[in-house]
Amino acid sequence: MPRVNFYWIMGADNLCNMHNWYNWKKIFYMCPVIIVNRKGFLYKSLHSKASSNFKNNRFDIRQIKNKKKLPAWAFFNIRPNPNSSTNLRQNIG
Template identity: 35%
Template structure:
């Protein structure tokens, strides 16, 4: 295993859950466990980012967010990592390319909530992401119709996998994506910060 980096065996299907985790909460834990079950993942890595280019205000210190995430997510098949800070990547497409270069024999699946799918076309090189790894989308509280009619969903409608086949996602080549409805925990980093429980 590379020093300070998570373990990936050849052929393993690894879900990637990226974000600022500012702070990590039970909702992140819940969607991680649901993603493992629904998409047939061997492992999930939380990619705690140095910062989110789409957010004007910077997050709390990386070490603090990592410590909180590791305290929240205690599961033998889930790793919390600062890979983006180590690799010096800023955008998701760059991070995925760096991961694939570091672990060429692993199979990665990008995980996101339905809210992210709705604005996915604003991400830098979003079509490159879709062509690089399968994408698993988990419905969260809010408007699911908006996500299903999102630009990314329309452009890649030919590559959509039926929910009943969701466990095949990680074994398929990109571009493939799958939208699944799962029971959700209505937790929000924004609300936690607003309550003054963080920072």
């Protein structure tokens, strides 16, 4: 049987409000959470209620293949794409 690893991937803007979600803490215990930088949300997301709650569970994104213990989360600080997702969807097809 193939072994599959699941990751929860979301933008930094969502991390800022994640504490308002129903049972949001459970997500951190289900699979590693990967936060992708979004323009204007770097500081706010890294100081959010969710990141503060799991501050001792943050790991270096380069160690993702070795991360087994949950809860766990990492911040993927990449240069944001200037294109909006709405524009990308409208140009498909």
